[in-house]
Amino acid sequence: MEVKGLLIDEKSEMHIVADIGQPIGCISNEGSSSGMLLQLESSEGLSQFENTEVDPDKLNARLEETVPSFTPSLIDSHLHQSGSIDECSNTPVLTEGGALPSTTVTTSKPDFSKLNGEICLDNLSIKELHETFKATFGRETTVKDKQWLKRRITMGLTNSCDVSATTFIIKDNKLVKKGKEDGCDNVDGALAYNLAVGTTINCSQQGAPISHGSQLEDQVVSDKRNRSTGDNSGSEDHHTEQRAAKRVRKPTRRYIEELSEVESKESSGKLRTTVKSSAFGQMSSKFHFRPVRNVSSDGRTVVTRLDSLGGSGIQIPCVSRVRRSRPRKNFMALLKFNPNSMGMTATLVKKALGAHSFLPDNYESEKAQSAPAQVQQRFLGVPDKDKQFTAIGAVGGHHKVLKQVDSSGDSDDNIVTVPTSKGGIRRKHHRAWTLSEVMKLVEGVSRYGAGRWSEIKRLAFASYSYRTSVDLKDKWRNLLKASFAHIPSDKGVNSRKNAATMPIPEPILLRVRELAERQSQVPPNLTSGKEAGSSGSSVHEKQSGYL
DNA sequence: CTTAGGG
DNA sequence: CCCTAAG
Numbered sequence: 294m295e296v297k298g299l300l301i302d303e304k305s306e307m308h309i310v311a312d313i314g315q316p317i318g319c320i321s322n323e324g325s326s327s328g329m330l331l332q333l334e335s336s337e338g339l340s341q342f343e344n345t346e347v348d349p350d351k352l353n354a355r356l357e358e359t360v361p362s363f364t365p366s367l368i369d370s371h372l373h374q375s376g377s378i379d380e381c382s383n384t385p386v387l388t389e390g391g392a393l394p395s396t397t398v399t400t401s402k403p404d405f406s407k408l409n410g411e412i413c414l415d416n417l418s419i420k421e422l423h424e425t426f427k428a429t430f431g432r433e434t435t436v437k438d439k440q441w442l443k444r445r446i447t448m449g450l451t452n453s454c455d456v457s458a459t460t461f462i463i464k465d466n467k468l469v470k471k472g473k474e475d476g477c478d479n480v481d482g483a484l485a486y487n488l489a490v491g492t493t494i495n496c497s498q499q500g501a502p503i504s505h506g507s508q509l510e511d512q513v514v515s516d517k518r519n520r521s522t523g524d525n526s527g528s529e530d531h532h533t534e535q536r537a538a539k540r541v542r543k544p545t546r547r548y549i550e551e552l553s554e555v556e557s558k559e560s561s562g563k564l565r566t567t568v569k570s571s572a573f574g575q576m577s578s579k580f581h582f583r584p585v586r587n588v589s590s591d592g593r594t595v596v597t598r599l600d601s602l603g604g605s606g607i608q609i610p611c612v613s614r615v616r617r618s619r620p621r622k623n624f625m626a627l628l629k630f631n632p633n634s635m636g637m638t639a640t641l642v643k644k645a646l647g648a649h650s651f652l653p654d655n656y657e658s659e660k661a662q663s664a665p666a667q668v669q670q671r672f673l674g675v676p677d678k679d680k681q682f683t684a685i686g687a688v689g690g691h692h693k694v695l696k697q698v699d700s701s702g703d704s705d706d707n708i709v710t711v712p713t714s715k716g717g718i719r720r721k722h723h724r725a726w727t728l729s730e731v732m733k734l735v736e737g738v739s740r741y742g743a744g745r746w747s748e749i750k751r752l753a754f755a756s757y758s759y760r761t762s763v764d765l766k767d768k769w770r771n772l773l774k775a776s777f778a779h780i781p782s783d784k785g786v787n788s789r790k791n792a793a794t795m796p797i798p799e800p801i802l803l804r805v806r807e808l809a810e811r812q813s814q815v816p817p818n819l820t821s822g823k824e825a826g827s828s829g830s831s832v833h834e835k836q837s838g839y840l
Numbered sequence: 841c842t843t844a845g846g847g
Numbered sequence: 848c849c850c851t852a853a854g
Binding site: 763 | 841
């Protein structure tokens with residue numbers, strides 16, 4: 294059931310994507326550099342996109358600038374070999390169908406049997422071209438651009454980039470003859486152009502493991518966003534099918550890590566549970582953005598958000614993995630602690646996007662606290678002020694880890710380290726135990742018994758949002774140790790030590806000892822000294838007789 | 841998630 | 848305090 298639902302979900306997602314003419318795929322060699330430049334920008338400067346309100350008009354303008362109506366294939370010299378193979382020999386378009394969001398799920402296989410005989414694309418109507426297209430590629434298209442269709446079909450039939458011919462003779466599912474002969478000038482021209490412009494092409498290879506080099510993996514999938522005026526038909530449609538560009542860059546280690554992380558989780562499909570997408574108007578009234586996630590043809594996750602602010606429903610692409618500031622320590626931690634929450638990157642970004650960072654008010658005034666309020670963070674370092682990520686914690690909440698993160702979101706003084714009276718420096722999120730805390734702890738232990746730390750935490754430490762049960766436990770352990778270590782020598786060493794670390798009053802230690810003994814927590818070897826005197830005869834079972 | 845214990 | 852193994 295779940296799976297089904299997920300599939301459906303995805304389906305609808307896809308439809309939406311298709312409807313607004315929003316291809317995520319990156320295939321056609323035909324494409325213009327449309328999304329590419331923007332994509333590059335966005336990948337370079339995502340944070341800007343994140344943090345600034347995108348002016349729709351501006352964006353449109355930029356689109357206009359960067360989208361030449363027609364751009365020849367761009368083939369990077371590096372990729373020329375494999376790239377050409379991908380494009381021309383393997384007919385990427387053939388395989389794109391299944392994975393491309395812009396195509397329907399009901400992809401059928403190419404049926405060349407329908408293509409017997411002579412075909413002159415020039416003479417075909419749009420409808421016929423559609424037929425041919427489907428027969429060739431096994432998928433429907435809504436593109437109404439004849440030229441585009443012809444070129445596509447031609448390429449598909451000839452397995453080449455050569456689109457000069459428009460007439461074919463097909464027999465036995467095989468292309469017997471094409472109308473004109475032509476070399477690969479187109480390609481060369483494209484290459485030249487490409488070199489001149491300094492862009493590269495993205496030869497999709499989903500499905501086909503044709504990536505000869507690992508470099509090929511590093512593709513920036515881009516999509517083309519356009520004003521989705523709700524009209525999904527018409528001239529803009531052929532832009533829809535345009536692929537994205539790629540830029541050649543060696544994948545960083547981090548990228549590889551993250552990618553693999555994402556991809557490995559991707560298939561679980563769980564991600565979809567996060568995003569329910571269907572109709573347009575459904576944005577949460579609370580959020581300005583409705584995150585939309587798409588899987589690009591090469592399996593990379595592309596997150597787009599639909600900006601409702603402009604009213605024009607612009608889709609702003611956000612490549613999830615994009616993050617250019619230094620790696621967050623917490624990031625890997627998150628991954629590590631959330632091996633089940635797939636697509637971490639995507640999820641995070643999504644959350645970040647949709648989140649109004651709110652600060653938990655889980656920290657209350659602490660009376661006996663000398664130190665300023667610093668929330669303890671169990672796992673992570675100080676999160677950057679980076680809005681994008683501070684928001685993360687706030688959104689989630691279903692993960693413990695995330696909670697931890699968000700709790701950090703509060704009084705985040707950027708003080709990473711805090712000096713100690715001793716002179717040393719501690720890491721920021723270290724909160725010295727105050728006396729009152731210790732007393733509360735002891736109290737709690739005496740009441741609920743050592744070991745019931747969650748209880749103690751809940752009841753006695755309700756006000757201290759930091760101090761997890763684990764912390765209590767640890768502290769108790771330390772107290773225990775201290776209390777028993779104190780007995781033998783209360784001399785000079787002791788005093789010095791006390792001054793240095795923590796002047797736990799003897800009475801408290803005494804009580805700790807008491808409790809420990811009553812609960813048979815007495816550390817075996819440390820049981821030296823005068824245990825017999827104080828505890829053995831501890832007549833007063835004062836607090837309670839829990840144990 | 842909570843405990844317990846080692847690091 | 849952090850991290851993990853076990854319930």
